[in-house]
Amino acid sequence: MPVRVNLDRVLLERRMSLTELSDRVGVTIANLSILKTGKARAVRFSTLDALCRELDCQPGDLLTFESGPPDSDD
Amino acid sequence: MRALGPGSVSSFLKIILDVIYVGLWIFVSLLSIFTLIALLFSFNPDLLARLVPISDAVESVSRNGPLFASALGAWALMMGGWMLIVERLRRIFGTLTAGDPFHPDNVLRLRMIGLILGGLEIGRYIYTAMSHWLAPSSDSKVSFTLTAWFSVLVVFVLAEVFREGARLRREAELTI
Secondary structure (H helix, E strand, O other): OOEEEOHHHHHHHHOOOHHHHHHHHOOOHHHHHHHHOOOOOEOOHHHHHHHHHHHOOOHHHHEEEOOOOOOOOO | OOOOOOOOHHHHHHHHHHHHHHHHHHHHHHHHHHHHHHHHHHHOHHHHHHHOOOHHHHHHHHHHHHHHHHHHHHHHHHHHHHHHHHHHHHHHHHHHHOOOOOOHHHHHHHHHHHHHHHHHHHHHHHHHHHHHHHOOOOOOOOOOOHHHHHHHHHHHHHHHHHHHHHHHHHHHHOEO
16 A cells, blocks of 8 residues: 555654553554554544554654555455 | 344344245255155156056156156255255345344355346246146246346345445454
């Protein structure tokens, strides 16, 4: 997918583990792993809001667009 | 009225499907046994003559036996097709009661139901044409029923709806 998730980089900068983030934002570790590995199809604004609040960052720090072929729907 | 659970429409439909499935099982089994018996007697009239000492009955069976057996066999096949449809409907219903009606397998199940319905209709044409050819005295005629083909179309449309539902389900699963 052309939209890349930089959650692992931001977590590293904040010296925060995925488990700690999961506890803070109320999203399961499994779902955060899906997000971190770029397998997520969509992100809710409420999730993005919670992530930015807890990581003290902007949505642009978490997501970047890289031009490339779009994924198929199936 | 509740959608799921005891006293709901789905529980009522589940009972109906279960009853029909069991009924069809019994009916298909009996038809298969009768077909085998009819085949046995039609190809071995001496056996029938020993069991039923009425010469008219034996002559009638040896004359009409193969036709009767093939009619029974065709009926058993048709009922078998219905049983396959009900079996798939029960599986679809299983996913509904499990709270996951847009399971990807349901798309294939619905397509299979559509194919079986179409196959049964084509089989009916073939059976009617053959019975008219083998027994010209019978008043059977090949009749094109639009309702049957319309139901096939409805099932295929529903399968496509379920395919889209399965895609949305997949997307919802990967929405964080």
